[in-house]
Amino acid sequence: MLRTYFRQDKGYRLLLDSLYDSAYQILKGWSDEKGVNPAVTTLRNKIADEFSAPYFDLMEEMSRLGYSVDHLRRLFVEDSGVSPIQYLTRHRLEYAKKLLKEYNKSYSIKDVAQMSGYLDPYYFSRIFKKHVGVSPREYSSRYLEKR
Numbered sequence: 001m002l003r004t005y006f007r008q009d010k011g012y013r014l015l016l017d018s019l020y021d022s023a024y025q026i027l028k029g030w031s032d033e034k035g036v037n038p039a040v041t042t043l044r045n046k047i048a049d050e051f052s053a054p055y056f057d058l059m060e061e062m063s064r065l066g067y068s069v070d071h072l073r074r075l076f077v078e079d080s081g082v083s084p085i086q087y088l089t090r091h092r093l094e095y096a097k098k099l100l101k102e103y104n105k106s107y108s109i110k111d112v113a114q115m116s117g118y119l120d121p122y123y124f125s126r127i128f129k130k131h132v133g134v135s136p137r138e139y140s141s142r143y144l145e146k147r
Helices: 002-007 012-032 038-050 058-063 069-080 084-102 109-115 121-132 136-146
Strands: none
Touching: 012 038, 012 084, 038 058, 038 069, 038 084, 058 069, 058 084, 069 084, 084 109, 084 121, 084 136, 109 121, 109 136, 121 136
């Protein structure tokens, strides 16, 4: 990582952003832990760490925490205001928007989808448009126009 940073290889900004996001999530987790169920904190941290992994299985992670999936979902919603899948989707889409803004010339929509945790670029595009209001390509081109 240090070699990539100092040589400023392609993607070094992405590496820095990822490290920053991870550090932020850890620090945020420490400050938010008062009165929060430890399983919810563990799940939130796991999502923050693994959201970009295409094979991340949220239901499997939830079942590992010693609660029923439904009970853990209710605890998560009480704490976060959103379901675990909504929390995961939010993380993935925020990361995708960051990639589309900063690296729109470097990566295709398929690349952005995979880097954001989506195996199917068409599904990614549908989810992106549903939540953001525009397609990933349109989002990227609108951001270029504003520059």
